[in-house]
Amino acid sequence: MLCGQIAKARMSSTTALTIEALHERVEAIFSKAGLNPAQAGAITRAIVAGERDACKSHGIYRIEGALRTVKAGKAEPKAVPELLPQDAPAIVKVDAKGGFANPAFELGLPVLVERARATGIAALAINNAVHFSALWVEVEALADAGLAGLAMCPSYATVAPTGGSRPLLGTNPFAFGWPRQEHPPYVFDFATSVAARGEIELHRRAGKQLPEGWAIDADGKPTTDPEAALGGAMLSFGGHKGSAIGTMIELLAGAMLGDLTSREALDLLGTTTLYPKHGELVIALSPEAFAAGRPGSPFSRAEALFEAILDQGARLPSQRRFLAREKSRRDGISLTPQEMEQLDRFLEQGLDAV
Amino acid sequence: MLCGQIAKARMSSTTALTIEALHERVEAIFSKAGLNPAQAGAITRAIVAGERDACKSHGIYRIEGALRTVKAGKAEPKAVPELLPQDAPAIVKVDAKGGFANPAFELGLPVLVERARATGIAALAINNAVHFSALWVEVEALADAGLAGLAMCPSYATVAPTGGSRPLLGTNPFAFGWPRQEHPPYVFDFATSVAARGEIELHRRAGKQLPEGWAIDADGKPTTDPEAALGGAMLSFGGHKGSAIGTMIELLAGAMLGDLTSREALDLLGTTTLYPKHGELVIALSPEAFAAGRPGSPFSRAEALFEAILDQGARLPSQRRFLAREKSRRDGISLTPQEMEQLDRFLEQGLDAV
Numbered sequence: 256m257l258c259g260q261i262a263k264a265r266m267s268s269t270t271a272l273t274i275e276a277l278h279e280r281v282e283a284i285f286s287k288a289g290l291n292p293a294q295a296g297a298i299t300r301a302i303v304a305g306e307r308d309a310c311k312s313h314g315i316y317r318i319e320g321a322l323r324t325v326k327a328g329k330a331e332p333k334a335v336p337e338l339l340p341q342d343a344p345a346i347v348k349v350d351a352k353g354g355f356a357n358p359a360f361e362l363g364l365p366v367l368v369e370r371a372r373a374t375g376i377a378a379l380a381i382n383n384a385v386h387f388s389a390l391w392v393e394v395e396a397l398a399d400a401g402l403a404g405l406a407m408c409p410s411y412a413t414v415a416p417t418g419g420s421r422p423l424l425g426t427n428p429f430a431f432g433w434p435r436q437e438h439p440p441y442v443f444d445f446a447t448s449v450a451a452r453g454e455i456e457l458h459r460r461a462g463k464q465l466p467e468g469w470a471i472d473a474d475g476k477p478t479t480d481p482e483a484a485l486g487g488a489m490l491s492f493g494g495h496k497g498s499a500i501g502t503m504i505e506l507l508a509g510a511m512l513g514d515l516t517s518r519e520a521l522d523l524l525g526t527t528t529l530y531p532k533h534g535e536l537v538i539a540l541s542p543e544a545f546a547a548g549r550p551g552s553p554f555s556r557a558e559a560l561f562e563a564i565l566d567q568g569a570r571l572p573s574q575r576r577f578l579a580r581e582k583s584r585r586d587g588i589s590l591t592p593q594e595m596e597q598l599d600r601f602l603e604q605g606l607d608a609v
Numbered sequence: 610m611l612c613g614q615i616a617k618a619r620m621s622s623t624t625a626l627t628i629e630a631l632h633e634r635v636e637a638i639f640s641k642a643g644l645n646p647a648q649a650g651a652i653t654r655a656i657v658a659g660e661r662d663a664c665k666s667h668g669i670y671r672i673e674g675a676l677r678t679v680k681a682g683k684a685e686p687k688a689v690p691e692l693l694p695q696d697a698p699a700i701v702k703v704d705a706k707g708g709f710a711n712p713a714f715e716l717g718l719p720v721l722v723e724r725a726r727a728t729g730i731a732a733l734a735i736n737n738a739v740h741f742s743a744l745w746v747e748v749e750a751l752a753d754a755g756l757a758g759l760a761m762c763p764s765y766a767t768v769a770p771t772g773g774s775r776p777l778l779g780t781n782p783f784a785f786g787w788p789r790q791e792h793p794p795y796v797f798d799f800a801t802s803v804a805a806r807g808e809i810e811l812h813r814r815a816g817k818q819l820p821e822g823w824a825i826d827a828d829g830k831p832t833t834d835p836e837a838a839l840g841g842a843m844l845s846f847g848g849h850k851g852s853a854i855g856t857m858i859e860l861l862a863g864a865m866l867g868d869l870t871s872r873e874a875l876d877l878l879g880t881t882t883l884y885p886k887h888g889e890l891v892i893a894l895s896p897e898a899f900a901a902g903r904p905g906s907p908f909s910r911a912e913a914l915f916e917a918i919l920d921q922g923a924r925l926p927s928q929r930r931f932l933a934r935e936k937s938r939r940d941g942i943s944l945t946p947q948e949m950e951q952l953d954r955f956l957e958q959g960l961d962a963v
């Protein structure tokens with residue numbers, strides 16, 4: 256995640272919008288661009304959540320890419336996701352029908368929650384979905400329902416497996432959430448590449464070298480040149496271990512769902528400038544069901560762990576995001592004049608703006 | 610995992626034992642030490658599998674620690690694991706009754722396989738188990754049944770969370786398996802610490818400095834001195850991402866199961882020289898159930914991915930282990946004179962040998 260790392264513009268002459276006002280504005284943009292209410296509503300919720308949490312990389316910055324993907328005919332603006340008949344009691348399947356993943360998730364969520372409570376562990380398999388938004392939105396929704404959750408999906412081939420020389424794996428995000436009663440949930444959500452592709456792009460624009468270990472060039476040699484990296488491949492976080500986890504995501508959220516791997520998604524799309532279409536896997540687990548009959552509470556035991564982390568001066572992931580959320584609720588969301596102009600332009604011109 | 614990294618002794622004057630002969634010898638050791646057939650059989654299978662695969666760190670090297678743990682009264686040699694009544698259709702619970710995790714896994718395995726096939730995804734929760742063996746044995750057993758699998762457990766607090774200064778997390782292994790028809794399964798199994806504790810111990814014995822980034826000293830400062838590292842804390846692989854995954858394992862395979870976190874396990878045991886008691890979580894997923902109704906085969910799609918990894922000169926995890934397995938099946942397992950003597954001594958003296 257790039258949360259908080261893009262557009263740290265000075266806050267002078269910014270406009271503060273309430274969360275609701277930003278929602279209204281973004282949803283109007285997507286409606287104007289021809290998206291039906293299911294699509295427009297769900298992706299607006301995800302984008303506004305990102306902006307609200309100062310996770311700028313997954314905020315309104317994503318509107319343009321979503322519009323471009325629709326304009327290119329690579330995302331169905333009128334898709335109505337369909338909940339498929341349930342064959343296996345612990346699998347909920349939703350066909351996104353070529354639309355965005357968010358409305359498919361929202362459709363599957365209540366069924367997934369109901370299933371996980373009934374069976375102890377359950378999975379939501381989303382197919383045929385265009386994906387561009389943060390996964391923390393989804394594991395947080397599960398945590399709100401008292402469930403632990405895992406979410407993962409392929410992306411498109413930009414990462415070389417450890418020991419390899421060419422892009423094959425995606426940046427394959429991996430997210431986890433754990434419910435807390437008195438606090439926002441324990442949540443992490445990160446790319447299994449060492450950096451997000453956007454960070455390499457940012458280095459290129461800024462004329463900065465990359466840190467060592469981020470990428471290889473087209474010949475498979477380590478490089479710190481962002482241009483060479485964009486023509487070569489990124490590397491996984493944590494060496495062969497991260498590469499193995501990235502591969503696991505290709506298998507579980509690609510092959511296993513009968514949907515595309517990152518290589519197949521890129522081959523089909525032919526570009527990394529639009530958002531890719533593939534599957535997504537979300538696993539929900541009921542701590543109450545797992546801990547039933549055992550002494551003590553799983554939630555208290557988890558709190559003792561969090562306390563011990565904080566006690567030694569370490570942070571919990573997403574802490575910064577939750578602080579930004581509080582601030583946005585209190586003070587509104589600050590947008591720069593450039594951001595406000597862009598929103599106006601999108602609203603006026605619809606798909607012609609991209 | 611330390612597979613292949615310990616005891617690369619010269620092979621002169623070694624004894625070659627068949628897999629069966631080694632099994633018989635190791636099982637006799639545990640029987641002599643007072644373990645009942647359920648305990649002795651299951652841990653022997655795990656230990657012999659490690660030795661067979663040249664995964665020396667999880668082979669006969671582990672016998673001594675298992676015996677010491679029994680002798681100290683910290684593992685129940687006569688435990689008969691119990692399959693608990695099933696409350697939730699997708700959770701299989703086994704109480705290891707203070708014995709080793711392996712017989713508990715073997716008891717739960719067929720039920721887990723049956724459940725995963727019926728419900729699509731299912732979990733095995735093991736409680737009250739003494740844990741010391743490799744998790745790849747378990748995800749391979751699921752792969753043999755045509756299922757994808759995840760396995761994880763806490764250990765005892767030896768790893769500091771990123772940004773922290775004191776041991777809190779365990780080395781928390783994380784394993785994954787995917788079934789392949791013409792080849793051994795795709796399997797990885799690694800510590801979520803940057804190195805296994807045994808590797809630091811090996812550096813200490815050899816008088817070698819540690820690589821940068823492995824550990825911090827008792828003051829929380831980075832160190833390359835193995836002695837200082839053993840008195841301080843290890844670090845997670847992959848920085849904050851690995852630390853987040855290690856924390857996830859504490860939550861899912863500790864707190865969620867109503868069992869001990871690594872901190873609690875160490876507090877209870879009071880030493881890192883014996884094997885810790887806690888829970889374990891194994892998740893089984895049916896690719897057939899997930900991919901039902903989708904075009905193509907999930908297994909062919911996975912094969913295309915593996916081929917693309919190998920095509921660019923990268924390796925699949927566990928490849929070296931599977932080669933060693935073939936060799937052991939063909940030529941037997943070679944043990945050094947020291948290893949043979951140790952086995953003889955264990956067999957003769959039982960718990961008095963440790």
